[in-house]
Each structure stands twice: as structure tokens, then as C-alpha cells.
Amino acid sequence: MASKEFYLFGYPIAHSASPALHNHCFEFLGTKSTYNLWSTSKVTEQMLAVIRDNGCGGAAVTMPLKTAIIPFLDDISPESRVTNACNTIVKVPTANGGVKLVGQNTDILGIRNALLSALKTQHPPRTILSDASAAYPPQSALAGSSAGLVIGGGATTRSTAHALTSLGLSPIFVINRDVDKVRTVMDAMPHTKFIHLRDPTDVENYLVGKHKPCVLMAVGCIPSFAPQTLAERMVYTTASAVLTVPYAMPESPTLLPYPTKRLFLEMPYKPLETIMYKVAAAHGWQVIDGIEAMIEQAFAQQRMWLRGVASVAIGSDSSITGAALEESARKLTRDRLSTVSSSSALVLAIEMMEVDRGEGKASAIPLQVKL
Incomplete structure (x- = not known):
């Protein structure tokens, strides 16, 4: 070279x-x-x-x-x-x-490959291709589809949504206090199925029970500042509601193995263990830092x-x-x-x-x- x-x-x-x-x-x-x-x-x-x-x-x-x-x-x-x-x-x-x-x-690849790398650590005997894409098929009708979650808005949210979609995750749930920002993301990516989670009630309606999607991977994209307003606190409250939805690893084989512990990638890394990092870890998710x-x-x-x-x-x-x-x-x-x-x-x-x-x-x- x-x-x-x-x-x-x-x-x-x-x-x-x-x-x-x-x-x-x-x-x-x-x-x-x-x-x-x-x-x-x-x-x-x-x-x-x-x-x-x-x-x-x-x-x-x-x-x-x-x-x-x-x-x-x-x-x-x-x-x-x-x-x-x-x-x-x-x-x-x-x-x-x-x-x-x-x-x-390459922000997309940074997100996707970081998640794939963490998945490999959970399944050391399995061969997981680095270019695996669209690999999670729908689960059984009883279990519902394999879904992704993004906490945030803007350009990073679009890149994250595409990264999660490339792994076969759909729909992509979004948590953000600003309805207009979420709408902008949805309008920019009409090919992607988005669902905006505004509060814990939305979490119950969309994610709890039979035939409901199961979030396998989540990505946090908001700065680590202590929430001051009700809207800011509601972001963490809604995220916690998602993170506490029960999870049992499906048994059906796929191109990509299902995570033994669901994966949470926290994009901000200043500080290294952000507020959302600690919340996800406390709820039993495997957390990957933004580095x-x-x-x-x-x-x-x-x-x-x-x-x-x-x-x-x-x-x-x-x-x-x-x-x-x-x-x-x-x-x-x-x-x-x-x-x-x-x-x-x-x-x-x-x-x-x-x-x-x-x-x-x-x-x-x-x-x-x-x-």
C-alpha cells in the first residue's frame, strides 16, 4: 500500500x-x-x-x-x-x-459489528459470519418477531435503525421525548417499520404478551445527563419498562443464534459507564460500551x-x-x-x-x- x-x-x-x-x-x-x-x-x-x-x-x-x-x-x-x-x-x-x-x-457497521462481536462471545462454538445480514427470521406466531430498540433521535438513530434492520430485526422501536424528531426519522426511512414508545403503557401494549415482538438488541444514543424534566425522566422510565420485559432464549435455530443475554450497545462513552449503561446492566442485559x-x-x-x-x-x-x-x-x-x-x-x-x-x-x- x-x-x-x-x-x-x-x-x-x-x-x-x-x-x-x-x-x-x-x-x-x-x-x-x-x-x-x-x-x-x-x-x-x-x-x-x-x-x-x-x-x-x-x-x-x-x-x-x-x-x-x-x-x-x-x-x-x-x-x-x-x-x-x-x-x-x-x-x-x-x-x-x-x-x-x-x-x-461506517457508523452502521460500527454498530452492527459491535453487536455481532458481543454475540460471538455468547456462542463460542458457533461460526458467526461477519457479514451476516437479515439473519433473524420471524419467530413462531406465538412468540412474535425479533425486534430492535433505539433510544434517541437524529442521524445516529437512522444509522442504528439500519444496522438493526440489517440483522433481520423488525420492527424497530424508538424511545424519544421529542415526537417531531421521531417523525423525522420515520419520514426519512419509510422502508423501515418504526414504533414510537412514549411511556410504559405503550411498552405493555406492544411488547408484553403472546404474539408480541421480542426486543433482542437495543442501542442507546442519548447523552449521559441526569434527567431534569418529566419528559427526560420518562425516557428512562420507558426504557426500564422495555428492559424488564421477560426474556427466554428461543430454541429455533437461525443463521444468527439468539442472544443468551439480550444485548445493549451504549453509544456515548463519556463517562464510560453512563446512566443508561448502568440501567441496562442492572436489568441483566449484556452491555457493550460505545468505544x-x-x-x-x-x-x-x-x-x-x-x-x-x-x-x-x-x-x-x-x-x-x-x-x-x-x-x-x-x-x-x-x-x-x-x-x-x-x-x-x-x-x-x-x-x-x-x-x-x-x-x-x-x-x-x-x-x-x-x-
């Missing part, structure tokens, strides 16, 4: 753990490639020139640019299209010897950049990066983030020193939308 420059675009990003992780991977692979931060709140011509330069091997994009970058790309993956979000740019070779910029949403999802999405980026292919299959193929690299990078990242997550004051100080390169500059305007 030729040495290239890779970038993370967004703002604020000074606190990001991505440079340490990716630069460790590049060094492990024996290249002189580097991963650099480019702080900007706007898509600018300078930013686009950097991405298109032959010396750039690819890029990552974070807020507030995950949707704004899409019109400037040559193509986007089905995953980016369905979630209207791109966090990874892959430079894909073309037949005429050039490259095209293809957008992908694991962050690491898995970064591995998916590495695989796509190495192969020049922006597909789910490539992003999920751990043989591309190898077990030794992943074990080393995972330990480095977990050690770093476990320390940083306990020092919010340090993170705040870093963000205050960060300079937004896009501040005061006009956003770039695409000459044409190629999608």
Missing part, C-alpha cells in the same frame, strides 16, 4: 481518538500514511481540493458535515443513501485509471481504504486488517479512551483551543449533483 494522507473533516474534532487509532494501523501495516485532523464546520473548496488530490488516500467526515458532503461526491453507497449520511469517503479506482469519490456510512462501536467503524474504514471498495462486505471482512492489528489497535484505543472519558475538563479545554477553518468562509457550491 502506497503511503497517503488521510483526513477527518468536521468540527469540533480536536478531542477525537481517530488519529491515534488510524495512525497505529498505518504504522502496523508498515506504511508511512498519516491520518490528520482538518477542523471545519463547512464544506469548502479547499477541503474538496485536499480530498481530490492524488496524495489523499481517503477521508472520514463527522458532524456537522455528514449530510452536507453528499452532493460533492461522485457516488454514495446504499447505506449512505438510505440514512442520508456519509462518514467515510473511499477513493475507488475507475476503469479509465482514475478514481471516484464514494461515500459510505467498541467507535473501534469497529474505524476498522471498517481501514478495510475499505486498503481495498478501494466502499462495500459492507469489505468493511466487515476482518481478514483484510488481520487479528494481530485489530487486537493491538483495540487495546491502544480502549486504554486511551478509558482514561480520557474520565476527564471531561480536558476534553473541554481541547475543544476551546480548536480553530474552525471554515468559519467565515462561504460553503462550496457543487456545479452539479452527480447522484
Whole structure:
């Protein structure tokens, strides 16, 4: 692999753990490639020139640019299209010897692969394919369907819903205090069956009893702040109602084994054990912290950049990066983030020193939308 420059675009990003992780991977692979931060709140011509330069091997994009970058790309993956979000740019070779910029949403793979990894620990004798998808068929009519749960709203909720759907989970239940945000998610993903749980009564109506869906996996996407209002407290009350619904592992064989303990992925990791993390653990769910999802999405980026292919299959193929690299990078990242997550004051100080390169500059305007 030729040495290239890779970038993370967004703002604020000074606190990001991505440079340490990716630069460790590049060094492990024996290249002189580097991963650099480019702080900007706007898509600018300078930013686009950097991405298109032959010396750039690819890029990552974070807020507030995950949707704004899409019109400037040559193509986007089905995953980016369905979630209207791109966090990874892959430079894909073309037949005429050039490259095209293809957008992908590896947040989806971070969530899905973190859940699959946890499921593997529950079933060590079983072979669970990394690219398993649509693997949970409906259970018996008596037991109901296998469902997923998202606590939150916005872009992360869309990525989470798609990740859970790709595992064959449906419907996707959503807990959020803001009805309008939930409606926006539903309208953006009309192909997905969503059900909004507003309170414990909804939980009883939709999830308790015969022929009702069973939530196998849940993902928390809300910041860990102590609830102050009734609406905020109701989010935790409703989540607890879901988490306490009785569960007995089904016996019917599937492509994916059913979890012995249901899985809860908590996306925030500052602090590492958030309020929702503790609630889920107290109710007997196997909790996966958000560091694991962050690491898995970064591995998916590495695989796509190495192969020049922006597909789910490539992003999920751990043989591309190898077990030794992943074990080393995972330990480095977990050690770093476990320390940083306990020092919010340090993170705040870093963000205050960060300079937004896009501040005061006009956003770039695409000459044409190629999608």
C-alpha cells in the first residue's frame, strides 16, 4: 500500500481518538500514511481540493458535515443513501485509471459489528459470519418477531435503525421525548417499520404478551445527563419498562443464534459507564460500551481504504486488517479512551483551543449533483 494522507473533516474534532487509532494501523501495516485532523464546520473548496488530490488516500467526515458532503461526491453507497449520511469517503479506482469519490456510512457497521462481536462471545462454538445480514427470521406466531430498540433521535438513530434492520430485526422501536424528531426519522426511512414508545403503557401494549415482538438488541444514543424534566425522566422510565420485559432464549435455530443475554450497545462513552449503561446492566442485559462501536467503524474504514471498495462486505471482512492489528489497535484505543472519558475538563479545554477553518468562509457550491 502506497503511503497517503488521510483526513477527518468536521468540527469540533480536536478531542477525537481517530488519529491515534488510524495512525497505529498505518504504522502496523508498515506504511508511512498519516491520518490528520482538518477542523471545519463547512464544506469548502479547499477541503474538496485536499480530498481530490492524488496524495489523499481517503477521508472520514463527522458532524456537522455528514449530510452536507453528499452532493460533492461522485457516488454514495446504499447505506449512505438510505440514512442520508456519509462518514467515510473511499477513493475507488475507475476503469479509465482514475478514481471516484464514494461515500459510505461506517457508523452502521460500527454498530452492527459491535453487536455481532458481543454475540460471538455468547456462542463460542458457533461460526458467526461477519457479514451476516437479515439473519433473524420471524419467530413462531406465538412468540412474535425479533425486534430492535433505539433510544434517541437524529442521524445516529437512522444509522442504528439500519444496522438493526440489517440483522433481520423488525420492527424497530424508538424511545424519544421529542415526537417531531421521531417523525423525522420515520419520514426519512419509510422502508423501515418504526414504533414510537412514549411511556410504559405503550411498552405493555406492544411488547408484553403472546404474539408480541421480542426486543433482542437495543442501542442507546442519548447523552449521559441526569434527567431534569418529566419528559427526560420518562425516557428512562420507558426504557426500564422495555428492559424488564421477560426474556427466554428461543430454541429455533437461525443463521444468527439468539442472544443468551439480550444485548445493549451504549453509544456515548463519556463517562464510560453512563446512566443508561448502568440501567441496562442492572436489568441483566449484556452491555457493550460505545468505544467498541467507535473501534469497529474505524476498522471498517481501514478495510475499505486498503481495498478501494466502499462495500459492507469489505468493511466487515476482518481478514483484510488481520487479528494481530485489530487486537493491538483495540487495546491502544480502549486504554486511551478509558482514561480520557474520565476527564471531561480536558476534553473541554481541547475543544476551546480548536480553530474552525471554515468559519467565515462561504460553503462550496457543487456545479452539479452527480447522484
